[in-house]
Amino acid sequence: GCDTTGTQTAGGYTEARFTWNVATYLRSDLAALGARVVLTRSGNNGLGPCVDTRARILNRARANVSIDIHADYGPPAGRGFSILDPVADGPNDAVTGSSARFGRDVHDAMLTGTRLPVSDYYGRNGYISRDDLAGLNLTTMPKVLVECGNMHNAADAALLVRPGVQREVAAALAAAIVRFLGAR
Numbered sequence: 001g002c003d004t005t006g007t008q009t010a011g012g013y014t015e016a017r018f019t020w021n022v023a024t025y026l027r028s029d030l031a032a033l034g035a036r037v038v039l040t041r042s043g044n045n046g047l048g049p050c051v052d053t054r055a056r057i058l059n060r061a062r063a064n065v066s067i068d069i070h071a072d073y074g075p076p077a078g079r080g081f082s083i084l085d086p087v088a089d090g091p092n093d094a095v096t097g098s099s100a101r102f103g104r105d106v107h108d109a110m111l112t113g114t115r116l117p118v119s120d121y122y123g124r125n126g127y128i129s130r131d132d133l134a135g136l137n138l139t140t141m142p143k144v145l146v147e148c149g150n151m152h153n154a155a156d157a158a159l160l161v162r163p164g165v166q167r168e169v170a171a172a173l174a175a176a177i178v179r180f181l182g183a184r
Contacts, residue, residue: 004047005047006019006070006071007071007072007073007151007152008151009151009152009157009160009161010152010154010157011157011161013151013157013160013161015070015071015073015151016044017044018071018148018151018160018161018166019069019070019071020041020043020044021163021166022069022148022166022169022170022173023039023069023170025166025167025169025170025171026069026170026173026174027039028170029170029171029174030174030177033174033178035177038057038058038061038063040053040054040057040058051133051134051135051138052134052138054135055134055135055137055138055139056138058139058141058143059138059139059140059141062141063141064141064142064181065102065141065142065143065177065180065181066139066141066142066143067106067143067144067145067146067173067177068084068135068136068143068144068145068146069146069148069169069173070145070146070147070148071147071148071149071150071151071160072122072147072149072150072151072152073150073151073152074119074121074122074150074152074153075121075150075152075153076152076153076154077121077153078119078120078121078122078150078152078153079116079117079119079120079121079149079150079153079155079156080116080117080118080119080120080121080122080126080149080150080156081110081114081116081117081118081119081126081146081147081148081149082118082119082122082123082126082127082128082146082147083103083106083107083110083123083126083127083128083144083145083146083147084103084123084128084129084130084133084136084144084145084146084147085099085100085103085127085128085129085130085136085144085145086099086129086130086131086133086136086137086139086143086144087129087130087131087136089131089137090137091137091138091139091140092136092137092138092139092140092143094140095139095140095141095142095143098142099136099139099142099143099144101142101180101183102142102143102144102176102180103127103144105176105177105179105180105183106144106146106172106173106176107126107127108176109172109173109175109176109179110146110148110169110172110173110176112172113168113171113172113175114148114165114168114169114172115159115165115168116148116149116156116159116165116169119147119150121150122147130145133145142180146173148160148169
């Protein structure tokens with residue numbers, strides 16, 4: 001199905017705002033390194049294109065790597081980030097191994113470069129393979145989805161709303177992308 005506006009903190013800070021901020025910081029970090037960056041949205045107003053359209057945008061761009069940036073709405077006691085990677089199911093068959101390797105780079109960079117802990121409620125040690133997400137199912141390049149934290153948890157939410165933490169997340173994602181592409 002098409003994307004929605006996502007979740008929000010108890011104080012009303014939206015996942016859409018968080019992810020847009022992180023994405024724009026990440027775009028700036030990568031552009032400063034000389035990368036060509038493709039976003040699937042041009043702004044943070046309204047809903048973006050459906051997830052299948054987003055996959056087509058990235059596939060047509062022939063991106064070397066792709067990352068979906070999110071924040072979760074898990075149990076109030078649950079904390080931390082998690083990495084979702086694709087399960088081979090057709091279009092993505094050739095990139096599930098490289099996606100898993102990219103996911104490890106993102107996991108390591110989030111752990112060392114941000115104040116967010118590994119998820120204690122979702123996946124195993126912050127990893128979960130998913131076969132039901134169109135963005136991961138339809139990718140033809142290495143790709144993961146990162147749930148940067150739990151907006152329903154007060155401690156995570158207090159971090160996720162802070163511009164400094166958003167910049168840390170973007171810097172960690174940039175470091176992971178550079179590491180992954182450098183190892184290819």
